[in-house]
Amino acid sequence: MITLHKWYPFVFPSPRDIKAEAVEKRIERLEYEHHLEIEAQKMRKKVDDYDLELYNKRARENTIDLEIFNNKKNFDRFA
DSSP, X not given: OEEOOSSOOEEOOOHHHHHXXXXXXXXXXXXXXXXXXXXXXXXXXXXXXHHHXXXXXXXXXXXXXXXXXXXXXXXXXXX
């Protein structure tokens, strides 16, 4: 609604336009947050995979160390 004033015309948006803009901004915000959540999930997945890989590598190294230690005992018995 435009009111005519002698010096300054004012433009007042109708309540419907404000609600429509609020809905659009909310949709944009939710889409952005959803995008950030997807990126965070991808990053968490990569970190979890890397943690599992490190865990498996350490476990393998520990078993190799234990096997070497056990083999030394067996060699000492035979010597």
